[in-house]
Amino acid sequence: xxxxxxxxxxxxxxxxxxxxxxxxxxxxxxxxxxxxxxxxxxxxxxxxxxxxxxxxxxxxxxxxxxxxxxxxxxxxxxxxxxxxxxxxxxxxxxxxxxxxxxxxxxxxxxxxxxxxxxxxxx
Amino acid sequence: xxxxxxxxxxxxxxxxxxxxxxxxxxxxxxxxxxxxxxxxxxxxxxxxxxxxxxxxxxxxxxxxxxxxxxxxxxxxxxxxxxxxxxxxxxxxxxxxxxxxxxxxxxxxxxxxxxxxxxxxxxxxxxxxxxxxxxxxxxxxxxxxxxxxxxxxxxxxxxxxxxxxxxxxxxxxxxxxxxxxxxxxxxxxxxxxxxxxxxxxxxxxxxxxx
Numbered sequence: 001x002x003x004x005x006x007x008x009x010x011x012x013x014x015x016x017x018x019x020x021x022x023x024x025x026x027x028x029x030x031x032x033x034x035x036x037x038x039x040x041x042x043x044x045x046x047x048x049x050x051x052x053x054x055x056x057x058x059x060x061x062x063x064x065x066x067x068x069x070x071x072x073x074x075x076x077x078x079x080x081x082x083x084x085x086x087x088x089x090x091x092x093x094x095x096x097x098x099x100x101x102x103x104x105x106x107x108x109x110x111x112x113x114x115x116x117x118x119x120x121x122x
Numbered sequence: 123x124x125x126x127x128x129x130x131x132x133x134x135x136x137x138x139x140x141x142x143x144x145x146x147x148x149x150x151x152x153x154x155x156x157x158x159x160x161x162x163x164x165x166x167x168x169x170x171x172x173x174x175x176x177x178x179x180x181x182x183x184x185x186x187x188x189x190x191x192x193x194x195x196x197x198x199x200x201x202x203x204x205x206x207x208x209x210x211x212x213x214x215x216x217x218x219x220x221x222x223x224x225x226x227x228x229x230x231x232x233x234x235x236x237x238x239x240x241x242x243x244x245x246x247x248x249x250x251x252x253x254x255x256x257x258x259x260x261x262x263x264x265x266x267x268x269x270x271x272x273x274x275x276x277x278x279x280x281x282x283x284x285x286x287x288x289x290x291x292x293x294x295x296x297x298x299x300x301x302x303x304x305x306x307x308x309x310x311x312x313x314x315x316x317x318x319x320x321x322x323x324x325x326x327x328x329x330x331x
Contacts, residue, residue, distance in 0.1 A: 001313050006256040007264035014271040014302040021294035080228055083186050096292045101234055105286045
């Protein structure tokens with residue numbers, strides 16, 4: 001089998017889309033990373049260094065999210081496939097866990113730097 | 123015993139005879155492909171739809187290390203159908219795949235089915251358009267890659283609009299990358315299948331069977 005001209009074009013377009021998406025997703029952050037948990041009812045932000053357990057309500061029920069030991073994980077979820085639990089814990093900026101059926105999204109993002117100057121006046 | 127060993131031989135001869143008769147009819151009534159050789163569009167849609175159901179079940183059995191990660195093997199019948207079925211039946215097949223996949227994964231009556239519907243219909247239309255627009259200058263590999271990436275891009279856009287908001291951008295690299303990889307593999311398989319399958323040759327009108 002030999003690939004043809006538009007096979008290479010299709011692969012190039014797809015690779016370019018992946019590259020563009022990667023640049024948009026993995027913009028470097030600075031400072032302490034945060035665990036950001038979003039659900040149907042809002043968004044919660046915890047420093048990754050904190051210890052917390054959070055019940056997030058979704059259309060199927062409660063998803064239990066835990067922040068501890070510098071990582072965040074889904075402990076329990078009412079969805080049928082449990083992929084979010086199987087994903088384990090995430091700790092690096094850009095990493096995420098999603099529960100599509102219960103509309104819960106957990107991600108780690110770099111915090112803003114504390115040692116910079118926010119504004120200066122004279 | 124003798125009778126039973128003779129029967130298959132007779133049956134085979136009969137089948138060969140009717141196949142030859144079918145070929146003769148197909149030769150005289152050919153309009154791109156042979157009805158005598160491959161059955162009606164409805165029959166073919168039903169057969170490919172059944173394959174979609176079966177492959178959806180196989181897909182469901184494969185463990186997923188990440189949410190959204192899908193092999194997309196249930197799209198194989200749709201990919202093969204781009205060279206065979208007319209548009210209305212092609213769209214029916216895509217809908218059958220959506221219903222089959224949603225039934226098997228248990229998401230038919232949840233909002234997750236919208237993702238399946240949007241992704242599958244986008245992939246089907248993009249694959250059909252690529253096949254028609256580029257003809258012999260593209261193989262199933264390019265068609266499949268375009269379909270997979272378009273499908274995943276639409277699902278990311280939906281995830282952004284309906285569920286995850288701006289955070290959907292974090293999902294995009296993995297999801298699009300998976301589309302590229304699985305689209306490539308599925309396209310390579312489809313090319314090999316199309317080259318080796320006598321059934322496909324009959325269905326596309328390249329052989330009388």
